[in-house]
Amino acid sequence: MNYPPLYLRKNSERTVRNGHPWIFSGAVDRRPKDADTGDVVDVFDSNQRFVCRGFYNKRSLIRVRSLTQDASCPIDSAFFEQRIAQAVEYRRSTDLASVTNAMRLVHGESDGLPGLIVDDYAGYLSIQLHTAGMEQQRQVVLDALHTVLSPKSIFERSDVGTRRAEGLKDRPTGLLAGEEPPEFVEIEEHGVRLHADLYRGQKTGFFLDQRDNRFLLQRLAGGKKVLNLFSYSSGFSAHALKGGASHTLDVDISQQVMLSARRNLTANCPAESKAELLVADIFPFIDELADRGPRYDIVVIDPPSLLRKHNQLKQAMGVYTKLNRNAFRLVADGGLLVTASCSARVSQDDFFQIVRRAASGARVRTRILTYNQHSADHPVDPAFPDGRYLKCIFARINR
Numbered sequence: 001m002n003y004p005p006l007y008l009r010k011n012s013e014r015t016v017r018n019g020h021p022w023i024f025s026g027a028v029d030r031r032p033k034d035a036d037t038g039d040v041v042d043v044f045d046s047n048q049r050f051v052c053r054g055f056y057n058k059r060s061l062i063r064v065r066s067l068t069q070d071a072s073c074p075i076d077s078a079f080f081e082q083r084i085a086q087a088v089e090y091r092r093s094t095d096l097a098s099v100t101n102a103m104r105l106v107h108g109e110s111d112g113l114p115g116l117i118v119d120d121y122a123g124y125l126s127i128q129l130h131t132a133g134m135e136q137q138r139q140v141v142l143d144a145l146h147t148v149l150s151p152k153s154i155f156e157r158s159d160v161g162t163r164r165a166e167g168l169k170d171r172p173t174g175l176l177a178g179e180e181p182p183e184f185v186e187i188e189e190h191g192v193r194l195h196a197d198l199y200r201g202q203k204t205g206f207f208l209d210q211r212d213n214r215f216l217l218q219r220l221a222g223g224k225k226v227l228n229l230f231s232y233s234s235g236f237s238a239h240a241l242k243g244g245a246s247h248t249l250d251v252d253i254s255q256q257v258m259l260s261a262r263r264n265l266t267a268n269c270p271a272e273s274k275a276e277l278l279v280a281d282i283f284p285f286i287d288e289l290a291d292r293g294p295r296y297d298i299v300v301i302d303p304p305s306l307l308r309k310h311n312q313l314k315q316a317m318g319v320y321t322k323l324n325r326n327a328f329r330l331v332a333d334g335g336l337l338v339t340a341s342c343s344a345r346v347s348q349d350d351f352f353q354i355v356r357r358a359a360s361g362a363r364v365r366t367r368i369l370t371y372n373q374h375s376a377d378h379p380v381d382p383a384f385p386d387g388r389y390l391k392c393i394f395a396r397i398n399r
């Protein structure tokens with residue numbers, strides 16, 4: 001076990017010792033001589049004491065991503081097998097398997113595997129490698145997934161922008177091992193039949209992180225008229241229809257998502273209900289619709305991250321506030337707004353502030369029924385707040 005050493009500046013080791021997995025470039029005193037991007041390095045403090053072992057990247061602001069603080073732990077196939085097995089065991093300790101056959105099995109840093117995402121859709125794995133370190137360990141990781149999980153197949157969806165910050169190119173998507181997944185993989189979530197599009201869908205094919213919030217909507221939607229904005233493959237409306245919603249309208253800008261959306265709606269729509277789909281840019285659409293006054297019992301609004309860089313926070317909060325103000329204006333008296341933000345940089349406090357300002361701008365009184373984060377298969381390491389990204393509020397409205 002001989003990994004190139006990297007030395008930190010004085011007093012730069014505390015957050016990593018406390019469990020945060022990232023070391024930024026400013027904390028590094030001397031760059032390692034014999035290490036290249038993607039290699040494993042040993043990190044020492046200014047007193048030459050071992051701090052951690054992790055992936056090195058000389059191009060990224062995140063210079064090291066810690067894998068272990070145990071100096072006697074080699075980064076080899078046994079390491080990856082053990083970490084993956086631990087992550088799977090954690091999911092088994094929840095009730096997830098009794099409510100769904102689709103879940104995130106490995107959630108990057110939060111499972112001690114920086115840059116690795118593994119989603120399981122009924123035995124078909126869809127994976128992403130986000131970091132140069134994980135990319136270098138590709139074969140070891142794939143072998144470990146086979147050993148621990150014996151999946152039907154492993155499909156890759158590393159066509160993600162975050163790879164660029166690591167100096168990596170997008171990879172072509174496709175099958176890495178096993179049988180070709182079907183065009184739409186059928187999955188189930190709280191009694192709702194859904195379809196994941198591993199080939200062309202966003203992320204790994206489906207947004208698993210909103211599962212609990214979709215299910216809560218299912219239980220509140222009986223007899224209601226629902227508007228679902230930024231609807232992707234219509235997961236929220238499929239749940240609402242299952243729960244007895246009388247009418248749903250889903251709006252998304254992507255023509256591509258409509259194939260899976262149509263399937264998900266049809267599979268769950270009772271004969272007496274009506275499910276509509278619309279391709280539109282929501283920003284102008286909602287401006288115009290909101291001017292026509294309240295017309296829905298429930299409005300769901302789940303936009304993509306509206307913020308990429310730190311310095312855009314103020315601007316992004318303005319955009320979120322305007323969207324939510326318009327959404328509030330569309331909810332009938334006594335109705336419900338379900339609003340989410342998936343940007344880690346928008347904190348819980350920021351999000352409450354957005355909702356408060358939006359309600360005030362729309363002149364409605366509002367009470368928050370629940371405040372949720374992502375489902376349990378997207379666990380949070382309290383030492384890694386960056387992993388706490390999804391916020392979802394269910395707010396009751398009175399005029």
Ligand code: SAH
Pocket residue numbers: 202206207210230231232233234235236251252253254257280281282283302303304
């Ligand atoms: N609520 C969904 C996930 C939404 S992801 C679920 O539970 O599965 C965000 C969606 O917003 C994506 O499908 C994307 O195509 C869509 N989107 C992004 N910009 C948009 C815009 N300007 N107008 C409408 N939809 C947009």
